[in-house]
Amino acid sequence: DDLLNQMRNFMQNFQNGPPGEDKEHEATTDTELFSTKDIQPLPVQEPPQNSDMHQIIKGCCVEASEEQKQNMEKTMLDLVKICHRKQFLCMHDDVDDLIES
Structure with missing residues (x-):
């Protein structure tokens, strides 16, 4: 539960945006591109020496009932729909543009 x-709260916050943030999508006028030459890859964390990764993964897992699994699956599908809708709205931030396309 x-x-x-937590997943529902995340979805609601994702859908509504952070407090105090304007709901309108503002286009940026900044056209300067930053150089990627100084970007360094993140360091890779090695697993602990002589560890059984299967045991570590199993220790992190939580047993869930079939109903809980179905609820989580539905929640994740709802989240995907919201993400797609937000993507679509960002592409068509003008209603007239949306109607024409």
Whole structure:
């Protein structure tokens, strides 16, 4: 239940945006591109020496009932729909543009 509530809260915050942020999508006028020459890859964390990765993964897993799994799946599908909708709205930030296309 706690994981499901956290996922629902995340979806609601994602859909509504952070407090105080304007709902309108503002186009940026900055056209300067930053150089990528100084970007360094993130360091790779090695697993602990002599560790059984299967045990570590199993220790992190939580057993869930079939109903909980179905609820989580539905919640994730809802999140995907919201992401697609937000992507679509960003592409068509003008209603007239949306109607013409």
